[in-house]
Amino acid sequence: MKSIAFIDLEVHPKNESILDIGSIKKSGNIFHSKAIMDFVSFLKGTDYLCGHNIINHDLKYIKHAIEKTGVAS
Secondary structure (H helix, E strand, C coil): CCCEEEEEEEECCCCCCEEEEEEEECCCCEEEECCHHHHHHHHCCCCEEECCCHHHHHHHHHHHHHHHHCCCC
C-alpha cells in the first residue's frame, strides 16, 4: 500500500526562513520541527505528500531537500 504524509510549513514573512514544519503520516507518525534534514529523514519511504497550498507555497521552501527522498521527483 502506498504511504502518504500530510505536511504544513510556517515561514517567516520577511526573510522566508522556515519557522516550523508539521507532518503526519497515515501510520500516525508525527513530525514537528524546523530541522529540514530531520524532515527529509522522516519522509523516507513516503510515496505521496499532501498539504494545503503545498504547490504554491510549501514546495518553494522544501523541494530541493525532499527530492533526495524520491517523494517529489
